Amino acid sequence: MGSNLVGGRVATPTTPLRCAVFISGSGSGMEALVNAQRSRRLPHETVLVVSNKANVPGLERASRLGLPSLVVEHRRNGENISREEHELEILKGLADHDVELIVLAGYMRLLSPVFLNEWHHRVVNIHPSLLPHFPGGHAHRDVLSSKTSITGCTVHLVDEGMDTGAVLAQRAVPVFESDDEISLSDRVKVEEHRLYPDVLTWIAEGRVHLTEEGVHVQDETDRFVC
Numbered sequence: 001m002g003s004n005l006v007g008g009r010v011a012t013p014t015t016p017l018r019c020a021v022f023i024s025g026s027g028s029g030m031e032a033l034v035n036a037q038r039s040r041r042l043p044h045e046t047v048l049v050v051s052n053k054a055n056v057p058g059l060e061r062a063s064r065l066g067l068p069s070l071v072v073e074h075r076r077n078g079e080n081i082s083r084e085e086h087e088l089e090i091l092k093g094l095a096d097h098d099v100e101l102i103v104l105a106g107y108m109r110l111l112s113p114v115f116l117n118e119w120h121h122r123v124v125n126i127h128p129s130l131l132p133h134f135p136g137g138h139a140h141r142d143v144l145s146s147k148t149s150i151t152g153c154t155v156h157l158v159d160e161g162m163d164t165g166a167v168l169a170q171r172a173v174p175v176f177e178s179d180d181e182i183s184l185s186d187r188v189k190v191e192e193h194r195l196y197p198d199v200l201t202w203i204a205e206g207r208v209h210l211t212e213e214g215v216h217v218q219d220e221t222d223r224f225v226c
């Protein structure tokens, strides 16, 4: 059975996996992750924040946290730059900071197959629903119109599709009749902020493998748990 280690190497709190967190907006997930990394001895650290939008609150958070950030907008002088040009600039920033794992946290742009090929097994995303239900950019709106009483969040590997990569972990969150998109998003984010640092720890500890049968996450007793 072929096996590929997600994240590329086994890290420790003294040799942490170097993460770049990609954002497009508020950056609350990025801040929660960095606070977890700094307050607990985790085997991963954030070394760079990448945003495809200038002047977003997440960049102010990064600056308050003392983190370097890289802004690569996809429009320049009123014109769209090519996907290739956009990603080449990002790739250069990742190389400059010796990044090992890409952590998407509210990054609202698809990465190209060429980019993902280069970063195979080393890009993860968090999505605010129980995938495969409610993919896309309006998960909470879609959850509320469906009238379901359970939603949640999903951490998954990133492939070329929209929120389609292999699922690493999920957490359920209740939907209340009184919810609007903001109250639901706030409740889901509480769970997201707990889950993401834990899943990155499993990856950094070398417990997540991609095999011919799919993704395997090992628990402390070496049992496959998903």
Ligand code: GAR
Pocket (backbone or CB within 6 Å): 023, 024, 025, 026, 027, 028, 029, 030, 058, 105, 106, 107, 108, 126, 127, 128, 136, 137, 139, 163, 189, 192
């Ligand atoms: C988070 O809820 C994240 O799951 C979601 O955007 C929010 C970003 O919030 N991501 C997606 O919808 C990706 N499809 P934040 O900027 O405050 O961390």
